[in-house]
Amino acid sequence: MSDRIGFVGLGRMGQPMALNMARKGFALNVFDTRPEQQQPFTEFNTCEQVGSAPEAAKGAGCCITVLPGPAEVDAVVLGAGGILDNLEPGSIMMDLSTILPEVTDKVAAACKEKGVHFVDAPIGRLASHADAGESLFMVGAEKEIFDRVKPMLEAMGTTILHCGGPGSGTRAKLINNFLAITSCWMNAEAMALTKAFGLDLATTLDVIHGTSATNGQLKMNYATKVFQGDIEPGFQIDLAHKDLTLIVESANKAKVPMPVAAAAREALSSARASGWGGKDFSGLADYCCELAGVEKARL
């Protein structure tokens, strides 16, 4: 099996991750619909810039995709003449996108039929972690395939978790993002109430972080972004809304009532309608303070 790896999707997450692979010596066929995103790979003579996604897959032992959502994965991987049509039996198709479980299952089934091994390994943590090669991966794969992709994932991240067979990575990612995004909005309500009550923010945070009321979004994301007055993404509210939509829909199909997830999703929908979609999701605090007519929470 060839050691070359196709890498399709060089956006805010995909590009730094592919660069980390290139720096560690992996030989890549890179592709993005925006040619300027391929530019930084010029300096690696092990990397080839190709003209389409299927070309990236042709002859590769593994093809990696980092795409915006389920529709793109479906089209680019399964479309006629797409990635799957260009992969050989025994090779690996590894998708790092955050998508609907049912699309993951559909791609996995199509791969299986062609004798291609499927891996879903969505990305945990933030864009800044991807830059630093410190991502976390939730991996759905057969055990022996997990062992084959692990070195690649270790080039891009520090925590590689084997969640179970194909499809389990995507599902674990949805659970994870549900908690991260809903926490983010919950914190926004708390911040608006903190300001409405006229409390000092720093002391209030000391209280929260001193008890079981603390959460990772408040401690990590809020602390470095919105509390410093920086709400440029990072992770956009539009994307958080998209993820929460995947979660709410999956839960509804699974007959799991999630009233808090649903309320949070509508809150993000309000934020988007009011023009906040392009801001970092910690910026939900500013939106909520604006809604409540109080001043913003800043350290």
Place this chain on the structure above:
Amino acid sequence: MSDRIGFVGLGRMGQPMALNMARKGFALNVFDTRPEQQQPFTEFNTCEQVGSAPEAAKGAGCCITVLPGPAEVDAVVLGAGGILDNLEPGSIMMDLSTILPEVTDKVAAACKEKGVHFVDAPIGRLASHADAGESLFMVGAEKEIFDRVKPMLEAMGTTILHCGGPGSGTRAKLINNFLAITSCWMNAEAMALTKAFGLDLATTLDVIHGTSATNGQLKMNYATKVFQGDIEPGFQIDLAHKDLTLIVESANKAKVPMPVAAAAREALSSARASGWGGKDFSGLADYCCELAGVEKARL
């Protein structure tokens, strides 16, 4: 000013806290409506068991109350012939209960009129922390009064935070409990979805705790209670519902929209209607799994 301290309310939180004060040598007048709750104080000859709340206050330099809710604080402190009528100017009235800000403000105003210093210092952390003398206190008090009560609070806890003037402790507590209780329910939704997706719990928790999706409830409360199959309180769902009600009502008065808090409150209301009110609030996970028809989340 007398060094004797009135201590009124010796329930699941008040009793161990008063015992910690007694052990550290404070001279207490203790009272609870259930005489058996006073029993353990027999062994301290610095402690006197009295027959009523006003008697506990009489002649004391400070009177401490740990009562179930706003109605009890209002009646016991402000009622005719109650605690306030028995405190001398210059003494301190310190309430550790979790109550409505407006009741705190009303008690504070009544104290001020009588020349009594008011402190609100509601308790953070769990009953097990109170047992161990490791509580956290959110203190609303004038600076010089804070300095006077600090040694008392240090007898009962390890983290004493001065949140601002009278009333700010109660408000900080509400923010804190909003996050703790809403996280607790949010986790319950996440656990039901984890089981519905057929994911391994331990690996899913590794994912969550490896990202900003983590929260203190999941890491501390869930880990030691519901994941071990123990849903005896701890902190009852009924009390969590009461606190969330105080929060939602205060937020509504302050015109702060809190759709996620409101959805969580109704979820707890469902749990209570289904007979779960007496269970630990981490038991919400079991309730949510039952609702979704999936097996319980256990490690």
Place this chain on the structure above:
Amino acid sequence: MSDRIGFVGLGRMGQPMALNMARKGFALNVFDTRPEQQQPFTEFNTCEQVGSAPEAAKGAGCCITVLPGPAEVDAVVLGAGGILDNLEPGSIMMDLSTILPEVTDKVAAACKEKGVHFVDAPIGRLASHADAGESLFMVGAEKEIFDRVKPMLEAMGTTILHCGGPGSGTRAKLINNFLAITSCWMNAEAMALTKAFGLDLATTLDVIHGTSATNGQLKMNYATKVFQGDIEPGFQIDLAHKDLTLIVESANKAKVPMPVAAAAREALSSARASGWGGKDFSGLADYCCELAGVEKARL
């Protein structure tokens, strides 16, 4: 028993109702804290303008109150030297305010102890109906007392419904207002979606009113107010929010989960925070369209 009737509270609802009684020949002692509200009664020589609520009650066979909320009823009726202290055994205390069931029960119990008959008869329908003497009353009273107050209520309204013993009028009113106010917000969501979909409003209303999707708020209140561009109250969003708060709190005490009521209450809370509190509750449609960034629904 004297035929004179005390009438306390001459606001947007109380004034036209008292005027209707005066026109039909009832002898009233009228009082409002705003003297100008008493002015129109100058023309009736059967009416006396008095200087306080207790004075209105003194010597009356029946005292009627129409007050803003539970706190006012509690203070004005039960306060020391208040209305109840001035009513004689055998007389009737009839409250038309919309208040919490527990306050109604408290007032009823206090009346009973003094031998005064208590009636709760909150008002249905809109301010324009009160003007026209076409209100609906939900009456909680013993049967024989109902027969005594019925002629008074018939002077102010066209539909007098005996709901059961004391306290049942208030409870029926809460159910009623829950449906009216929540429908009103539900319609607002529907109107925003209608405009976002680019549908013709008149045809869409033909569809709705042709099926079981129709509701009284859309057919009556929306048709005459917001669809005509008129969002002056009528019934203010602030008052609708207050009522919905009474309902959600009563339901929570009764352990009845009401997730839709709770979501609607938060939506009204948002509207208030954004400055819409003084508008007619059909104006929620305009608020929701603004939130969604679409044009307003007008016929």
Place this chain on the structure above:
Amino acid sequence: MSDRIGFVGLGRMGQPMALNMARKGFALNVFDTRPEQQQPFTEFNTCEQVGSAPEAAKGAGCCITVLPGPAEVDAVVLGAGGILDNLEPGSIMMDLSTILPEVTDKVAAACKEKGVHFVDAPIGRLASHADAGESLFMVGAEKEIFDRVKPMLEAMGTTILHCGGPGSGTRAKLINNFLAITSCWMNAEAMALTKAFGLDLATTLDVIHGTSATNGQLKMNYATKVFQGDIEPGFQIDLAHKDLTLIVESANKAKVPMPVAAAAREALSSARASGWGGKDFSGLADYCCELAGVEKARL
């Protein structure tokens, strides 16, 4: 253009509607995947039972579909060798299913490209209305095409409303079903509270129907179904949940925040998880009463 009409989908709604057309003399090619559903058409010698959906369309001047949801419409109409491939330019493809606007738009565009006229005409009112030929249709069609299909629709219904161009019928239906289904759940909350308050149901309904709190679901659907102890469908909770899901998703795509719709959807999701999915949607009242631990609302 041929007068023959293809009619695909003979379920609880489609069968009685097709029978009404047959009785009025229309010549039909009928098809359902369950052959027994075609049985009743044996008695009409103008009707032909065919073996597939495309066969029903072949040579027809109009093909009508009544299918469960968007996936079925997409597959049956647009699939290779499907209905559209068998319709001639100038003929009409009329879909009566309740589906996502984007699927309607996709089918409409595909029809246009082939020179086939597309009509979306989803069905209003209940199954009993379909039986009686008293349905309401919300029609999206070009004006001249509307005139061509109107006689067919008049064979099945009494109210034929032209909502605008192709796609507008589907959108009007979503608005309509949002109101009907959300009202239905709102009523369920009201009924649980009515029983918890111990109020008499008949009198409470007199109150509600005497004010703007009334709604069509309570007056029509509840009165004839759940209040009589009959919760057999009618319109299943599972289908109501499916429709509400279409609505919430469409609204989210349109950036219209619908917190009440979202809360209602989760409530129906709870009902389904608890085994109520197959009951009539007025049965939500029984589910909600069960949740609240009160007795059912019966007249």
